[in-house]
Amino acid sequence: MNEYTQYAELIKPAWAPPAFLFGPVWTFLYAVIIVSFGYVFYLAWKNVIPRKVALPFVLNIIFNAVFTPLQFGLNNNFLASIDILLVLATLIWLMKAVWPYRRWVALVNIPYLAWVSFATVLQITITYLNW
Numbered sequence: 001m002n003e004y005t006q007y008a009e010l011i012k013p014a015w016a017p018p019a020f021l022f023g024p025v026w027t028f029l030y031a032v033i034i035v036s037f038g039y040v041f042y043l044a045w046k047n048v049i050p051r052k053v054a055l056p057f058v059l060n061i062i063f064n065a066v067f068t069p070l071q072f073g074l075n076n077n078f079l080a081s082i083d084i085l086l087v088l089a090t091l092i093w094l095m096k097a098v099w100p101y102r103r104w105v106a107l108v109n110i111p112y113l114a115w116v117s118f119a120t121v122l123q124i125t126i127t128y129l130n131w
Contacts, residue, residue, distance in 0.1 A: 013129065032109065036109055043102070049102070056090045060090040077126060
């Protein structure tokens with residue numbers, strides 16, 4: 001069973017977006033992430049900003065990358081719910097951490113924050129409905 005079949009078979013709330021919407025949304029968000037996170041990593045590497053500012057960015061990338069294997073590889077809604085909460089928490093943290101240094105990086109990640117907030121509620125709801 002592939003990931004699309006597995007997702008289609010889950011009980012989802014009526015307000016869940018169709019599966020085909022996730023690809024285009026994440027494509028846009030990954031472009032924002034690459035540019036803004038890459039810029040922060042560059043500034044930290046050049047010691048323009050403290051390196052500790054880059055820590056939540058690194059953790060966010062890790063937690064973001066782990067979601068798909070948890071949700072679709074292991075088919076584990078519970079672990080995916082914990083992971084998406086960590087994605088959300090590190091996203092809020094990174095936006096706060098970078099604000100004093102490069103406000104535009106925090107601002108450009110508002111669509112990412114909006115989507116992850118929605119995705120968190122969706123994932124927790126799916127986990128509850130499929131418990």
